[in-house]
Amino acid sequence: MAGEWAEAFDLGWREPRDAPDGEPQGDPSDRGERRRGRLKRLRDSLARSRSALGAELRSGLFETLDAATWERLEEALIMADVGAPTTADVVGRLEIEAESGAFSGAGATRARLVELLAEIAGSKPAKIDLRDSPSVLLMVGVNGTGKTTTTGKLAYRLQRELGLEVIVAAADTYRAAAVEQLQTWSERAGCQIIRAETGGDAGAVVFDAIAAAQSRAADVVLCDTAGRLHNRADLMKELEKVRNVARRRLPSAPHEVLITIDATTGQNGLRQAKLFAEAVDVSGVVLTKLDGTAKGGIALAIARELGIGVKLIGVGEGIEDLRPFEPREYAEALLGE
Amino acid sequence: MFDQLSERLQGTLAELRSRGKLSEADIDKAMREVRLALLEADVNFKVVKAFTADVKARAIGGGVLEALNPGQQVVKAVNQALTELMGGSGADLVISPRAPTVILMAGLQGSGKTTACGKLAKTLIADGKSVAMAACDTQRPAAVEQLQLLGQQVGATVYSQGTERDPVEIAEWALGQARAETQDVLIVDTAGRLHVDADLMAQLSEIKRRTKPHNVLLVVDAMTGQDAVNVAEQFAEAADFDAIVMTKLDGDARGGAALSIKAVTGKPIVYASVGEKLDALERFHPDRMAGRILGMGDVLSLIEKAEAEFDEADAEEMQRKMMTAQFTLEDFLKQLKQVRKMGSLSSILGMMPGMGKQIKEMQNQVDDRDLDRVEAIILSMTPAERFDPSIINGTRRRRIAAGSGTTIQAVKQLLTQFEQMRKMFKQLASGRQLDPRALMQSQVGRAGRGGGRPSGGGRARRRR
Ligand SMILES: Nc1nc2c(ncn2[C@@H]2O[C@H](COP(=O)(O)OP(=O)(O)OP(=O)(O)O)[C@@H](O)[C@H]2O)c(=O)[nH]1
Ligand SMILES: Nc1nc2c(ncn2[C@@H]2O[C@H](COP(=O)(O)OP(=O)(O)O)[C@@H](O)[C@H]2O)c(=O)[nH]1
Ligand SMILES: [Mg+2]
Ligand SMILES: [Mg+2]
Numbered sequence: 001m002a003g004e005w006a007e008a009f010d011l012g013w014r015e016p017r018d019a020p021d022g023e024p025q026g027d028p029s030d031r032g033e034r035r036r037g038r039l040k041r042l043r044d045s046l047a048r049s050r051s052a053l054g055a056e057l058r059s060g061l062f063e064t065l066d067a068a069t070w071e072r073l074e075e076a077l078i079m080a081d082v083g084a085p086t087t088a089d090v091v092g093r094l095e096i097e098a099e100s101g102a103f104s105g106a107g108a109t110r111a112r113l114v115e116l117l118a119e120i121a122g123s124k125p126a127k128i129d130l131r132d133s134p135s136v137l138l139m140v141g142v143n144g145t146g147k148t149t150t151t152g153k154l155a156y157r158l159q160r161e162l163g164l165e166v167i168v169a170a171a172d173t174y175r176a177a178a179v180e181q182l183q184t185w186s187e188r189a190g191c192q193i194i195r196a197e198t199g200g201d202a203g204a205v206v207f208d209a210i211a212a213a214q215s216r217a218a219d220v221v222l223c224d225t226a227g228r229l230h231n232r233a234d235l236m237k238e239l240e241k242v243r244n245v246a247r248r249r250l251p252s253a254p255h256e257v258l259i260t261i262d263a264t265t266g267q268n269g270l271r272q273a274k275l276f277a278e279a280v281d282v283s284g285v286v287l288t289k290l291d292g293t294a295k296g297g298i299a300l301a302i303a304r305e306l307g308i309g310v311k312l313i314g315v316g317e318g319i320e321d322l323r324p325f326e327p328r329e330y331a332e333a334l335l336g337e
Numbered sequence: 338m339f340d341q342l343s344e345r346l347q348g349t350l351a352e353l354r355s356r357g358k359l360s361e362a363d364i365d366k367a368m369r370e371v372r373l374a375l376l377e378a379d380v381n382f383k384v385v386k387a388f389t390a391d392v393k394a395r396a397i398g399g400g401v402l403e404a405l406n407p408g409q410q411v412v413k414a415v416n417q418a419l420t421e422l423m424g425g426s427g428a429d430l431v432i433s434p435r436a437p438t439v440i441l442m443a444g445l446q447g448s449g450k451t452t453a454c455g456k457l458a459k460t461l462i463a464d465g466k467s468v469a470m471a472a473c474d475t476q477r478p479a480a481v482e483q484l485q486l487l488g489q490q491v492g493a494t495v496y497s498q499g500t501e502r503d504p505v506e507i508a509e510w511a512l513g514q515a516r517a518e519t520q521d522v523l524i525v526d527t528a529g530r531l532h533v534d535a536d537l538m539a540q541l542s543e544i545k546r547r548t549k550p551h552n553v554l555l556v557v558d559a560m561t562g563q564d565a566v567n568v569a570e571q572f573a574e575a576a577d578f579d580a581i582v583m584t585k586l587d588g589d590a591r592g593g594a595a596l597s598i599k600a601v602t603g604k605p606i607v608y609a610s611v612g613e614k615l616d617a618l619e620r621f622h623p624d625r626m627a628g629r630i631l632g633m634g635d636v637l638s639l640i641e642k643a644e645a646e647f648d649e650a651d652a653e654e655m656q657r658k659m660m661t662a663q664f665t666l667e668d669f670l671k672q673l674k675q676v677r678k679m680g681s682l683s684s685i686l687g688m689m690p691g692m693g694k695q696i697k698e699m700q701n702q703v704d705d706r707d708l709d710r711v712e713a714i715i716l717s718m719t720p721a722e723r724f725d726p727s728i729i730n731g732t733r734r735r736r737i738a739a740g741s742g743t744t745i746q747a748v749k750q751l752l753t754q755f756e757q758m759r760k761m762f763k764q765l766a767s768g769r770q771l772d773p774r775a776l777m778q779s780q781v782g783r784a785g786r787g788g789g790r791p792s793g794g795g796r797a798r799r800r801r
Binding site: 234264291 | 377381382447449562563588613
């Protein structure tokens with residue numbers, strides 16, 4: 001489910017300064033090898049617990065198409081947290097198409113299924129918009145889903161690999177040691193950080209960070225925010241205020257609002273995305289912790305019901321463990337391939 | 338999302354209830370609905386299958402097919418099976434006769450371990466115990482600092498050795514420190530780890546082996562989906578945990594993971610974490626959780642939440658006023674502000690039982706922004722107007738509308754609905770049954786909209 005970095009960002013007029021294909025610097029002949037190695041690692045980790053269905057799909061679940069086949073498929077999708085409505089939709093569509101003879105044979109059925117899933121996930125994932133200078137990205141989401149880590153990984157990717165000038169804003173002024181946590185990430189990524197004391201005003205930090213980016217002609221401002229539950233109206237309002245403060249400093253900001261969704265999240269993920277989107281116009285999902293056994297199927301439901309697609313995936317706690325989203329690989333992983 | 342479960346159950350079961358005698362096929366149909374509903378609450382697929390099979394057997398064994406009121410028998414069977422599954426022993430922390438009592442915290446990344454350490458420490462300190470915490474998360478940036486800050490806030494000693502040493506050694510060393518300092522309790526915070534990370538799981542086993550904890554607690558996020566079962570099984574294998582702490586129950590997740598984990602490991606859930614603040618830790622109530630998963634509402638939690646927010650004397654006074662129709666707009670404003678402290682309107686409504694359908698409709702209609710408008714309107718009134726809205730004439734209405742940035746129509750509507758509400762309170766006070774439609778019509782949340790049918794308020798509407 002990881003795509004190419006070169007496809008992940010819309011840099012506008014900017015030329016990536018260092019590694020043009022977005023791969024880590026080094027001997028070019030090395031690169032393809034490294035990429036393959038990494039993808040393999042990713043796939044290995046994704047497939048650590050292959051479901052029995054994965055094996056069945058390969059060994060011919062679709063050889064005969066009967067009620068049991070569709071039930072088995074439903075089970076797989078439900079177990080991947082896709083949720084009943086989206087599962088019913090996918091399986092229903094596949095069944096109808098199969099009956100109408102649109103395709104036949106196990107291979108074609110399987111291929112169509114993957115295509116359907118990938119289509120729903122967003123066949124052409126939208127790029128992350130970095131055309132403006134500075135471009136402002138707001139990281140939002142419920143507690144513990146991976147906002148700060150993603151901010152750190154993304155800062156590294158943009159600063160070190162694309163050679164952009166990044167400023168991170170430590171706008172989680174609530175949680176204990178949240179600022180210190182981001183400070184560490186900013187050191188790893190080699191970027192600037194704008195911070196305030198814990199208990200300070202989150203909006204002011206964002207405002208200052210944008211101002212700093214403008215005066216230093218930095219390219220990107222990444223704003224980490226405090227985790228909050230979507231059903232806390234007061235906290236959602238506060239987030240809206242932070243967004244509005246950003247707008248006041250730079251009317252085109254924020255250029256992206258990314259919500260982190262933990263891949264282990266169940267059906268509640270849909271409500272998270274819905275309520276965050278209502279408050280701050282979420283432009284994309286970062287699906288984190290895909291290195292576990294959870295498949296992150298709720299992202300499919302989010303894409304289908306809210307039209308918000310995944311842009312990035314998190315596959316570990318290391319600074320390089322962030323990848324662009326690739327719908328087809330995601331679809332295959334959902335099926336336990 | 339919110340009330341799909343209760344709606345489904347209520348829908349199907351009401352259908353059954355109205356039909357009298359049932360066939361086995363009828364029960365199967367009901368069980369399909371129950372199954373779907375439980376899946377929506379994130380109960381694991383396999384657990385759901387086993388559960389519905391069990392309920393079906395009970396229903397048939399209990400003579401539902403012949404029963405006079407089969408619907409109710411099914412409800413009873415579902416409820417019983419769920420409560421039994423969730424319930425069981427009134428579990429508690431084990432306090433060792435020989436100090437220190439060691440508590441080891443484990444779980445996935447971001448599940449709430451460190452926060453729970455701080456909360457537990459606070460509770461135990463309030464019980465008069467001396468508490469120390471060991472900072473064994475050397476993985477996540479600033480995890481040590483986080484624990485240190487929490488320690489400071491609750492008055493617990495924190496044993497830390499930076500991030501360079503092996504967590505196993507830090508844990509062992511901290512235990513020695515706790516002994517030397519005769520601490521009553523040592524809470525060991527660990528790094529979040531994935532259940533499939535063999536190295537880190539082995540490390541956890543080793544920490545357990547060396548510190549011989551009296552309690553190993555698995556910390557689980559209430560929003561967890563189908564994977565909860567894998568997680569629980571793997572952690573049970575590596576650390577044989579004793580009990581579970583469920584976190585983020587202040588959210589609106591149904592928390593089906595609680596059922597899944599209980600079903601596959603049999604371990605009790607001891608604590609419910611219900612907020613980011615350090616006093617947001619409660620004893621876990623299996624029956625309430627069963628109700629929450631079943632969508633029966635969470636009245637008890639709602640009452641507790643209200644109790645926490647409302648000053649008791651205040652609340653009594655308010656209730657007296659409501660019941661005697663002395664309730665003024667000023668009181669209403671105060672009330673509104675307090676209610677809003679408990680969360681968004683839809684989340685509060687979601688906790689109310691028994692009105693699945695209506696609640697769902699209301700949830701789609703109430704918009705917290707409307708409440709902003711209501712507040713603005715009342716704030717634009719003079720004290721005299723708030724005390725006696727009947728003095729509000731055309732001129733006053735115009736002034737209020739301008740002052741609050743709303744329309745005259747909106748002001749009028751709020752006043753009418755306030756009047757309706759007062760009537761309803763009187764009706765309540767006289768002990769008559771509450772008519773849910775009356776409640777809906779008087780939803781003041783719809784007042785600020787300035788006439789017309791409530792719409793999505795220009796916001797994204799649910800797509801199907
Ligand atoms: N395995 C794994 N762990 C991750 C990933 N992303 C984040 N984490 C871990 O999840 C935990 C929470 O991550 P944070 O980045 O602190 O999450 P957050 O959303 O900023 O949390 P709050 O600010 O506390 O709400 C940390 O222990 C991270 O190391 C991922 O992709 N895979
Ligand atoms: N709303 C809410 N947030 C919580 C709760 N418990 C923990 N958190 C938050 O979840 C995030 C991760 O918690 P933390 O204790 O650092 O998790 P750890 O990684 O398991 O140690 C933090 O933002 C906490 O403030 C809870 O019960 N409710
Ligand atoms: Mg954070
Ligand atoms: Mg921690």
